[in-house]
Amino acid sequence: MEIPAARNPVDVLREAFGEAVAYVKEFRDETTIVVDSALATEVLDFLRASPGLVYNMLSDVSAVDYYPDDYGKDFDGQDGDYRPERFAVSYHLLSMLYNRRLRVKFFAVEDDPRLPTATMIFPAANWLEREIADMMGIVFEGHADQRRLLMPDNWYGHPHRRDYPLGKETVAFSFNEAEISKHKPFATD
């Protein structure tokens, strides 16, 4: 079987999605493409299925929080990074056929962070997205299982946010649970 020649994902995406490709960056031989989050599902499916790209495996999904002031109008990609919103979610794709990786990045707004789920395209995204929803508080619309993954079901807050305090956390058992929540200011908000 003849393998189609590898194509540059940036060019192909620009051709197919035009203005939706907001920003492209190269750092340490890694390509990052920032795409409009409304098109997340289409873009990921396109990257998986197009000949010459075939990003057939999802390696990782990771989220980053640019709190307090490392995002906004000043970060427009002119000199430095492109960060219009507070939260970013990166999908690390791997093409085994062409042996290369690609990072596709979507931004989510601070007030109500929402992104479409990629579980229909990559089943591997199931728990990776649930982890982000749990730890970073980004809602993945359409995800079949929206329970918390790592933290207890009754936990308040999203620990990986940068404004979540990193401090001493007493281990909660049923006998001291009420006592602990009494001393947590944010747990009763």
Next chain:
Amino acid sequence: MAVATPPQPIEEQRRWEGSLDQLRGLVSERAITGETMLLNMGPHHPSTHGVLRLLLELDGEQIVSCLPDIGFLHTGIEKSIEDKTYEIALPLTDRMDYLSPMSNNMAYAAAVEKLLDLEVPERGQIIRVVCLELARCASHLVWLGTHAIDMGAMSVLLYAFRERERVLGMFEMLSGQRMMSSYIRPGGVWRDVPDDFLPTVKQFLNDFPAKVDDYEALLTQNPIWKDRAQGVGVIEPDVALAYGLTGPALRGSGVNWDLRKAQPYSGYETYDFNVPLGEHGDVYDRYLIRIHEFRESMKILNQAVARLETVKGPYRSQNHKYCPPLRSELGQSMEAVIHHFKLWTYGYDAPDDEIYNAIESPRGEIGCYIHGTGANKPRRVHFKTPSFIHISALPVMAKGYLLADMVAIIGSVDIVLGDCDR
């Protein structure tokens, strides 16, 4: 004097029937009506290799669906790293996958090196390869022992742990610690190998192949073992890829993908070794692959040890902005004192940018995503760990098999809950 508990009121007994509603959509409707049985397995079950809880839906003995519940070992390592400098955060990575800490160290150190654009000298790379392959042997030995004991072969554990002790002894020689070694660090390794290390490794390489043959004699052609393992937990290659399996679990389905070959790091491209592949994607093939990986690791170790005898030179980067100067230099060079002080008080700045780096651990791909801040602490560190992905794929592998096969399937994907929960 024992007091008989009064019978609970009926409402109390029925109370948690209502909570089945939470599971609507996650288990089949037959479970809600009570036609199939819901059974808790774990978190204290010895065959779950740690604290994994599985909610199994059973039709007779057959598994209809399986809901893994994790998080019991979640220790907030990723969050803690955000408050530490790059070098100081390293010992935390030991505690993720506690059966092969060297691989975690490597995943983290390689990612930091990529972020800093830091080169590792050749001798450092060879020492790393020796450590990584020894860690692979130690990790596979634990897997072999516990997997066999899960399936009823009690004696293999004792033999496997006997050899594992020798590997842990070598780690102690290198780092002073048997398990939480923190030996591989950004820029190279902590120190050069001690004089008696190489003879010990050579002695081990001399003895170990015969021991692997012993394990095989106990298991490979054992009819009970074959009955329990063959045709169980089958996962097709395309399903394995879709669910993101890596390492022996993916190669067991016949997909030729090993990061040591495909995207070599630490000089793996210069070693001669093969990647064993399975055919059927069942428990037995995953077992055979790990057994063959012992032999391939021996091949790599033999080559690396031979190189270590000839290649001399620095074992960590000589860029003292990122790696400490030798202790002996501190008495002679003011520059060295400044570097030493700066490194151990402030650390170093890393660019405000992001990288993802993956290595092949004994279990599969460990990826490390680091986003710097431009200062000495990272904004975000995320570990993509193989156990996490493999447990999320357990429902696919277990569906339709018997309850007793569940322990075989869990054992065959080789999970570590510290690795999964982080």
